Amino acid sequence: xxxxxxxxxxxxxxxxxxxxxxxxxxxxxxxxxxxxxxxxxxxxxxxxxxxxxxxxxxxxxxxxxxxxxxxxxxxxxxxxxxxxxxxxxxxxxxxxxxxxxxxxxxxxxxxxxxxxxxxxxxxxxxxxxxxxxxxxxxxxxxxxxxxxxxxxxxxxxxxxxxxxxxxxxxxxxxxxxxxxxxxxxxxxxxxxxxxxxxxxxxxxxxxxxxxxxxxxxxxxxxxxxxxxxxxxxxxxxxxxxxxxxxxxxxxxxxxxxxxxxxxxxxxxxxxxxxxxxxxxxxxxxxxxxxxxxxxxxxxxxxxxxxxxxxxxxxxxxxxxxxxxxxxxxx
Numbered sequence: 001x002x003x004x005x006x007x008x009x010x011x012x013x014x015x016x017x018x019x020x021x022x023x024x025x026x027x028x029x030x031x032x033x034x035x036x037x038x039x040x041x042x043x044x045x046x047x048x049x050x051x052x053x054x055x056x057x058x059x060x061x062x063x064x065x066x067x068x069x070x071x072x073x074x075x076x077x078x079x080x081x082x083x084x085x086x087x088x089x090x091x092x093x094x095x096x097x098x099x100x101x102x103x104x105x106x107x108x109x110x111x112x113x114x115x116x117x118x119x120x121x122x123x124x125x126x127x128x129x130x131x132x133x134x135x136x137x138x139x140x141x142x143x144x145x146x147x148x149x150x151x152x153x154x155x156x157x158x159x160x161x162x163x164x165x166x167x168x169x170x171x172x173x174x175x176x177x178x179x180x181x182x183x184x185x186x187x188x189x190x191x192x193x194x195x196x197x198x199x200x201x202x203x204x205x206x207x208x209x210x211x212x213x214x215x216x217x218x219x220x221x222x223x224x225x226x227x228x229x230x231x232x233x234x235x236x237x238x239x240x241x242x243x244x245x246x247x248x249x250x251x252x253x254x255x256x257x258x259x260x261x262x263x264x265x266x267x268x269x270x271x272x273x274x275x276x277x278x279x280x281x282x283x284x285x286x287x288x289x290x291x292x293x294x295x296x297x298x299x300x301x302x303x304x305x306x307x308x309x310x311x312x313x314x315x316x317x318x319x320x321x322x323x324x325x326x327x328x329x330x
Contacts, residue, residue: 222251
């Protein structure tokens with residue numbers, strides 16, 4: 001195991017200097033190049049790798065969701081809590097700004113940002129004007145300038161259709177939300193609906209009457225959309241539904257149960273997110289587990305690559321997910 005002396009010898013600095021840098025002694029005045037060299041060598045020699053964390057100040061956490069949006073979808077609350085927890089672990093000084101604050105409240109001296117939510121072109125332009133260092137979680141609004149980490153929803157949609165086809169389902173419906181374009185304030189087709197339409201059409205199985213989408217990823221929206229599907233389709237209800245997210249799926253299950261429609265014997269249901277409630281609903285929900293901790297960890301690591309490692313190229317990272325099979329499918 002490497003020692004401070006080993007790091008000092010390799011880096012070419014005194015043991016005292018190396019020790020103080022590695023222990024984040026803020027009273028020590030040394031050039032940034034010296035700190036970077038010491039951390040680089042410490043990483044190379046695997047010296048106390050888990051605790052070697054330079055203090056990173058002035059990082060903005062842009063949480064661009066309303067309280068109502070967070071309340072409706074625990075996915076985003078979990079993401080926020082993970083970012084805050086990991087920032088502390090990585091020795092990052094994080095200041096949170098909310099959509100209600102407005103983009104101009106973010107000071108021009110920030111070193112970088114991590115962002116969650118939807119941003120308009122004007123807001124992105126403002127961010128480009130104050131920093132080159134930023135990572136978006138769950139979206140990729142500016143892939144030419146900023147990094148992003150997100151679940152591969154296009155792949156998950158294809159995998160869901162394939163899973164249901166392998167189970168013998170030919171009549172497959174979609175219940176989901178829409179994408180809110182902050183530039184036009186209009187609702188647009190979500191990536192899950194877009195890929196579902198394309199893939200089902202390629203398979204020759206697309207049925208327009210089986211698609212129900214409406215703005216919002218809430219339990220209430222799921223209940224409304226499934227109730228609408230049951231009312232309109234009656235006995236022609238498809239044998240399976242792909243649901244865009246767990247909160248919508250919870251509402252869908254409620255509607256199916258209220259109408260006495262057997263799950264999964266009459267209708268199978270597959271969702272995305274694997275939120276904490278998924279295993280407690282009736283029946284327990286088959287859903288893709290998106291590892292939010294891994295997403296947030298990757299976002300922070302990408303930001304540190306930009307700030308400490310001086311990386312200039314932009315990265316977009318798509319993460320896969322594990323299908324957790326429960327009793328809502330057969």
